[in-house]
Amino acid sequence: MALDELINYLADRPLDIDDRRYLVNRQSDLESLNKIAKYQPYGIFGIAGETGIGKTTVLNFISPQDIFIRKINITLRDSVDSILYELTYNLARSLEGEKKLEKDAQSVKEWITNEVSTVRGFSLGLSMIGSVGTNFQTSNIPKFNFFAAREKLADLISRTVQVKGKFILLIDELDKEKKDDVLRTIDAIKSQILFDNFIVFISLPYSIYREYAADRMRWNESGNLENIFKDIVFLEPLSKSDIKELLIRRLSKYIGLISEEVLEIASDFADGNPRDALWIMYKTVFDNTDASRLEREHILKTIRGIVTEYKSIPLTENQRRAVDLFRGLAGTRDKFIEQLQKSGIKRTTAYSLFNQLIEKKILIQRNETYQLSGKYKYASI
Ligand SMILES: Nc1ncnc2c1ncn2[C@@H]1O[C@H](COP(=O)(O)OP(=O)(O)O)[C@@H](O)[C@H]1O
Ligand SMILES: [Mg+2]
Structure with missing residues (x-):
């Protein structure tokens, strides 16, 4: 057995139901989330935590029996409009394969595609012509039709609820967007998506939770977190022994090639963050593929290398x-x-x-x- 084989087992990928054997801890978080999914009649809920702590993973494990559930990602970054457009588009796409929803989904998708190409095409034309102000009245420039898009989204959701009964929508990756844009988008659509039988879970950046907890649920003058989220589940960092357990489960086949101390040090390094644990183990393996066994000195050298390489923290x-x-x-x-x-x-x-x-x-x-x-x-x- 060679050490480089370990790299396959250290891939940083969110877990899903099929990888259940790798999941450590989170039982109680999942219980809360599944309880919300099952018993709450409606509302928007958050899942917050630092990056790499397991938000996507946890979302993948929300699976209440017999409830229709869809997961979508949001990845565009430029504006609140585009977040709403992408949300609506991706929801429509995820419903395309559903018998009684197919037609509605298709038509929403087409509407958005059309809108986007009109707006984009127009602004592209403008930029090719050059000056905007002199040739066109700004009121003639097509804009994203926020209100219409919001309505389309609401229609699609209520149609889904009609057909499927209770509907749970998981929205991931918003945790990577700029915090204020996330909140502004949600605030702007919240009144439209509060249907009976419709539950939304949204992954949130850590910064939002910090405000939620510390700043008496204030966000800014116009919005208030408490009015947006019915509840936010905060994913705490894992314990050191959970992290070690995580590594052992991933690397169980190779455990004879890894000194106990290496796992110990990697678990310290992670500070409770699973992504950091996988990363430092991966780095250590990668730096030492020639070794016959991973020892304390190997990981320490890798850590020192990292700390020197990222001398990003100048200290007095x-x-x-x-x-x-x-x-x-x-x-x-x-x-x-x-x-x-x-x-x-x-x-x-x-x-x-x-x-x-x-x-x-x-x-x-x-x-x-x-x-x-x-x-x-x-x-x-
Ligand atoms: N509870 C857990 N048990 C085992 N591995 C986990 C757990 N939570 C997260 N991971 C692993 O940590 C990494 C980051 O998880 P992810 O869900 O992508 O985090 P986030 O979405 O918060 O950035 C992934 O490689 C995932 O497999
Ligand atoms: Mg994620």
């Missing part, structure tokens, strides 16, 4: 000192402040150093305790 002398003092420490903020004070740093400086390292994500919080991020545990910066 004091910050560096604090990082050194924090190695191996875990606990309340006071404990960290005390550690700094013991080494002669003034109290006010200690607080600001602590905050700076939080800001830089070098110090992280896990279940009420602070600790040095696993990214820095084994490498000096």
Whole structure:
């Protein structure tokens, strides 16, 4: 057996029902989500968490029995209009194969295709002619017809509910869009999509949840998160032992080729994020395909290489000192402040150093305790 075979098993891909054997933890999150799907009569729900934490994976496991469910992705980026257009288009596409919905889906799809080509074609024409203002009245320039699109979306949904009964729509990848655009789009369509028997789950960027939780559910003057989402399920980082379990399940065939310490260090490095765990293991394997077995030194070298390569976090002398003092420490903020004070740093400086390292994500919080991020545990910066 050669080490490079491991790379196949470390692919960073969202899991789905067929990969159930690889899924660790998340039972209670999935229970909540499936309960929402089953018992809530209607509404928009969020699934939030940092990238790589498992939002897409969790969405793939929402599967309440006998309920019609569709999943769509949104990937366009340029504007709120295009988010709505893409949403409607992709929903229509996903319904095309459904007997009694085929015709409606087809006609919505065509309408959108037409609209988009008119608007795009027109603006392309304009840009070829050159100046806009002098030759055309701006009111004559075709624009995305937001209101009509919103109506099409609503019609399609209510038709689906009519035909299929309860309908669950999963919208993924919005977590990658700009936060405000996401909220603006949802806010703009929410009143149109609140039907009985229609449930939407949307994956959300971490930043939205942070506001939801910390800022008393405020978003800005015009919108309010609480008015948009009936609830947001936050995916916590996994525990270190879950991460280790994840790696062991993925690599079970090869476990004899990997020293226990390697898994330990990779799990530290991940800080509870499955994507980071897969990535560091992949890097380590990739750097060491010639080795006969993965040992502690291999992964440490890879980590040091990464930390040097991405010297993206310039630190002051004091910050560096604090990082050194924090190695191996875990606990309340006071404990960290005390550690700094013991080494002669003034109290006010200690607080600001602590905050700076939080800001830089070098110090992280896990279940009420602070600790040095696993990214820095084994490498000096
Ligand atoms: N609970 C889990 N158990 C095992 N692997 C997971 C779990 N959650 C996520 N992963 C893995 O982590 C990676 C990131 O997951 P993904 O669902 O794509 O995250 P997100 O959508 O939040 O960015 C994927 O490779 C996936 O297979
Ligand atoms: Mg995702």
